[in-house]
Amino acid sequence: MALAAGRRIRVRGQVQGVGFRPFIWHLARRMGLRGWVLNDPEGVLICVSGGDLDGFEAAIGAEAPGLARVDAVESEAFTFDPPDGFEIAASTGQGAQTGVVPDAATCPDCLAEIRDPSDRRFGYAFANCTRCGPRFSILKGLPYDRAQTTMADFGMCPDCAAEYADPTDRRFHAQPVACPACGPRLWLEEDGREVPGDPVALAAERLARGAVLAIKGLGGFHLCVDARQSLAVALLRQRKRRPGKPFALMGGEDTIARHAKVSAAEWELLRDPTAPIVLLEKAGEALPNALAPGLDRLGWMLPHTPLHHLLIDATGAPLVMTSGNLSGEPQAIGNEDARGKLSGFADAFVMHDRDIARRLDDGVERVTAQGSMVLRRGRGRVPGALPLPEGFGDAPQVVAYGGQMKGAICLLKNGQAVLGHHLGDLDSELSWEAFLQADRDYAGLFDHDPARIACDMHPDFRAARHAEERAAAQRLALIKVQHHHAHLASCLGDNLWPQDGGKVAGIVLDGLGLGADGTLWGGEVLLGDYHSFERRVWLKPAPLIGGDRAQVEPWRNGMARLDQAGLSGWADDLFPDAPLELARQAARAGINAPLSSSAGRLFDAVAAVLGICPMGHGYEGEAAMRLEALANRGAGAGFAFAREGGEIDPAPIWAEISEQLGAGAPVENIAWRFHAGLARAFAGAARTMVKSGEAEAVALSGGCFQNALLLELVLRELGDLPVLVHRRVPANDGGLAFGQALIAAAGAMR
Incomplete structure (x- = not known):
């Protein structure tokens, strides 16, 4: 035994399943070092001896693989018996303290292979390497090794095994490595039977003639139609019982550029390995309005698996890719589950035999003036x-x-x-x-x-x-x-605000939540930190007439706010088909009509007054989203809200709205002026708390701040104050x- 002085280095973070061990192997060999590296439940462990250990340790963070995230590099002196060179040792231990890697979109090298007729993975729907492919969606346990994934039943052929064992290959220890000879297979199925032929070509042919397909992706099934075909879109809406909720779209970069206005920041987000759905402004060649009725944006994503790339290549079309489920239910993930639940929706299925370990919806994000903002954490982000x-x-x-x-x-x-x-x-x-x-x-x-x-x-x-x-x-x-x-x-x-960073003024605008006083809140300015809070300012409460019904029937909120403002007669004119007198009796008696300061319901009230789905939503947030789309085309000074003590009262805005409508003002200007007035009222309250020294900054939270226009207007009102906004959460x-x-x-x- 020849002991040598060296170091034991612990690397923590997102360092398994990203090619980290071969990266360390290459780095050590380049620097002429001896030792070994392995995965264990805490991350990556390295024992190394030889020359420039300081330089080696510094390079770990500086040169880490693209999908890796190094949170800590901890080292200590260590004496051990190193091998003659540098080795990758077997993983050890059970349990998990390391970061699990999310699924990653197909990398350029794998994409090139599946498009190369001379490559053995030409046309293969499951190509991957250490830089891309399934991770969390196939993972059953840690450490992250093939035996702990749904690829365990697919034995590697000699060619894949050679790649897997070669530290110089980008598939070295890529746990889902596979090829047509040994990996998962794809097929198209109709009426419970597999249809002979190339499943991608068969799928493209059916989409071209207006069929609805159920396609098994990374985190579950999608329902898919050709987005250019109005009849196919209408058929999907009818079958899925989804009358108006926007559909997500998938397309290649050229396709997206033809149908959307895309900024540099939005292209960067689309091309990110997380491959989210990104909300993009409609532009260029028009697609059927039924994809997102009343909205000025569509949700687009680039293809993120080889299967989706092959399908987009074969169709050349923008495709609807909506979750494979009945509205309100989780998407199907298993083949039998999909056959049972989706057969009434889909004319055919694109199936494969690699199991999905857990259901993962597509992530949804948008770019605002403050950068990207996650609206829904899903495939690609989770469980980072x-x-x-x-x-x-x-x-x-x-x-x-x-x-x-x-x-x-x-x-x-x-x-x-x-x-x-x-x-x-x-x-x-x-x-x-x-x-x-x-x-x-x-x-x-x-x-x-x-x-x-x-x-x-x-x-x-x-x-x-x-x-x-x-x-x-x-x-x-x-x-x-x-x-x-x-x-x-x-x-x-x-925003990584320190635990002792001081109190902030939190503008929290959302649908509703139970308040500390037993009423329902939803439009507040709080003074607080992680430990405590005070409610300083709030939207004047109004009754939620009918309880939960008020969240789906905007006329109820419109009537309640107009009645508060002394404009009951206008409500009678606006909503003649609604049971107004019964609703008013319930409000007066306090029967199923709790008071709420909800900003979300105020958006619904304004939308109802402007004629936006007053009698009922087709999906959560529809009225507010359509109101935002309308306001994006408007301009003007904000409507004036009243303020008495801690209460912000919208009563004055209704007379202004009535006057504007009577004068024939564009409804988009009215929608804009509501957004601007609301922003000014709440931002003003928060600004006062910062300027007085009570608060160190302003924090903006709650679902209403997914509205990019409202966010922009509040930020404009806050000016140069320090402001915290949501990005990753x-x-x-x-x-x-x-x-x-x-x-x-x-x-x-x-």
Whole structure:
């Protein structure tokens, strides 16, 4: 045994499944070092001896592979018996403390191979390497090795095995490595039978004649039609029972450029390995309005798997790619599940035999004046860990369960947060089953043993009841977090605001959440931090007549606000087909008409007055989204809101709107002036708190801040003040769990 002085180096972060070990192997050989590297539950472990160890250690972070994220490089002196050269050793241990890598879009090298007739992977729908391909969607456990994925049953052929074993090959230890000789296979199926022939060509032929296809992707099935064909789009809407909700589109870069206005920042986001759906302004060649009725933007994504690239190449068309499910339910992920649930929608299926380990919706993002903003965390982002702000390094393990809408789970461990994938509305039984499965899945995969559980304070939220039951059963501390405090903390954490960074003025505008006083909030300016908050300013409450019905029938909000402003007669004229007198009786008696300061319902009220789907939404947020699209074409000075004490009262705007409509003013200008007036009212309140020294900055959170116009106008009003906005964590309820977890952790560390 010849002992040598060296170093033991621990690398933490997103460092498994990204070609990190071969990168270290190449780096060590280049620098003439000896030793070994391996994966284990904490990340990557390196033992190395030889020449310039300082330079080697510095290069680990500076030259890391593109999909890697190095959070820490820790080293210590170490004496060991090194091999003659540098080796890649077998993975060790069970459990997980390292970052799990999200699925990544097809890299240029793999794309070139599937388009090269001379390559053995020509036309192969499952090509991948260490730079791209499935990761989280096929992962069953850690360390990340083939045996722990849904590729375990596909034995490698000699050619793939040689690539896998060669440290100089980009497929070295690429766990899903496969080819037509040994990997998953693709087929097209009709009426329960496989159709002979090239499945991609068969699929393209059916799409050209207007068929609806169910296509198995990375995180589940999509329903697909040719987006240029109005009849096919209408057929899909009819079958899916989705009358107006926008459809996501997929196309190549040339196709997207023909149909959308795309900025440099938007191209960068589209081309990112996360491959999200990006909301893009309509421009150029028109597509059927039925793709997104009443909206000025379409959600586009580039093809992100070899299968999708092949299909786009074969069709040359923009394709609708909407989740394969009945509206309100999770998408299908298994072949039998899809056959059972989607046969009434799809004329044919594009199937494959690689199992999906977990359901992952497509992510949705947009670019604002402040940069990119995640609207829905899904495939490509999940489960990428988020670093915690300064002061949370010693935080205990926490699990937080979010809200009722846009369900998501968050885990804190080892100074990082794992904010899980979008789970949908937990009122749905299938979404609830997916939530429970995700809770078990994340706990097992990340070896999570929480000391604290956090949830929303609303007693009727399913996630909150689940938290209470688990806390009682395991005798864990339960922290109930006010809904809008969680929004505020989520924005702080997204911006790495230190735990002791001081209080901020949080403008929180959303649909609704249970307030600390027992009423329903949704339009607030809070003064707070991770530890506590005060409600300083709020939108004047109005009754939600009919309870949940007020969230889907905008006329109810319009009537309530007009009645408050003394304009009941105008409401009678605007909504003659609505049961106004019954609604007013319920409001007067306080029967199923709770008061709420919801900004989201105020958007609905304005939309209803302007004739935008007054009698009913086709999907959540439709009225507000169409109002934003209208306002994007408008201009003018903001309407004046009243302010008395802590209350912002919209009553004065209704007379102005009536006057403007009577004078024949363009409705887009009225929509703009509402946005501008709302922005000025809330930004003014927050500005006062910063200028007085009570607050160090302004934080903007809540689902209303997914409205890019509102965000821009509020930022304009705030001027040069320090402002925190959401980027990686959704501003909507999909980010609640992150905020809840931070509040629970902060409470344990005081």
